Amino acid sequence: MQPICRPLKAGKTEISIMDSYLSKHNIVSNATPLFLHQEPADAIYAVCAGCFKLTEQSAENNEKVIGFRFPGELIGEDAIHNQHYQYNAVAVGHTSVCKIDLKELNECGKLMPELQLNLITLLSKQNAMLREEFSSVVAKHTAESLLAAFMLNLFKRNSRYQESGTKLYLPVGRDAIANHLGFRRETLSRIFSKFQQKGLLSIQAKNIEILDLAKLEHIAYS
Template identity: 30%
Template sequence: MPLPAPIYHLHSPCSSCNLAELCLPADLSANEMHKLDELSTVKRSFARSDYLYRSGDKFRSLFAIHSGSFKTQILHEDGREQVTGFQMAGEIIGLDAISTDIHACDAVALESCVVCELPFNKLEALSREIPLLQRHLHKIMSREIVRDQGIMLLLGSMRAEERLAVFLLNLSQRFAARGLSPTQFQLRMSRQEIGSYLGLKLETVSRAFSHFQSERLINVKVRTVEILDLAGLQACLNNTR
């Protein structure tokens, strides 16, 4: 059995976290923020390949990713792993289990990570006291639905290069939202994992990366990606290049 993730008390509460604007509603009063600080008092740390939770685990908490990144995946009957998403710092993970009280997928750390645990029964009670918090939770869930619909469109109607372009542009936007470079970043996931997420074979993903590099749209060194031509990458989706 794996050892439980280390647990320790927060050194910085939600009110002073530099990711607060990403995972918390704006315009909370000082008293409302204090209540949130009391809700999230535990952090858990994970090493690469550690499981935050597994499919079939009982749902107790949501988790705000404080640092690092995760992948979610489901296991097919034949043993193949299907990646269903990549989550990074400032995002909430575990929403899949709200309806059934059971996690429907695995969440696996892609690197060293720290998460803030949000006991759902307490979060639910607090959201009834704080309408802004309840609305924010609804927005997060709505965003997940929109993302799932986007994945269905991606897998159903786009060519391999279009799928990879969408993936890289999405990462660019998410890094920019965190005040990081939108044009140079590390891929924490493998090409195999990217292929699983995009519904592509490993060789197809590698060919698409090579094509973008030969077209001077990107430059790739191991897992460091530099987007050289954002407009050109976007043009791949508009069939104008």
């Protein structure tokens, strides 16, 4: 039995506005690709619930996890100027997305400039998210500070859509996280254990809770 998707908080967001005009809701089940590398890019997607994994296929056929996307974030938005998608987007657990057809968007945009403004705001937010993710993950000296920063980034990105700012349901497996952060499953496991021993995090399978934000921040930014 798959866990249910977390409900979205109520509120008027750019996505819900775009949504009402021109997007379709889609329920996507675990491991289903939204799109694959090199497929024709005809839509962008807004995550409504659940989590998506973005991957690249390297030459040696080992996949690399280049990111995760959570509710309120876009997927495939960089394809607006491309003919084809540049990576794979795959559902992790049960998810819900809005599919925004680019042709429709383009046509609507001409009639309703405010729709374009919405998209501009969304894209700008996505840029900020990408930059923050980048800065939180890059250039950490130790695996510990990298993982701490990554966890904080996840919590920040999810706080808007989770009931609690300190609890997070993360359907992603250890291998995917380790792959994304560039170290081994074993290293990840050791650090998670250490963080639990120190009382920084509580981890039960895929449910993670922050117990000591201050210490976690200290590890992340030291």
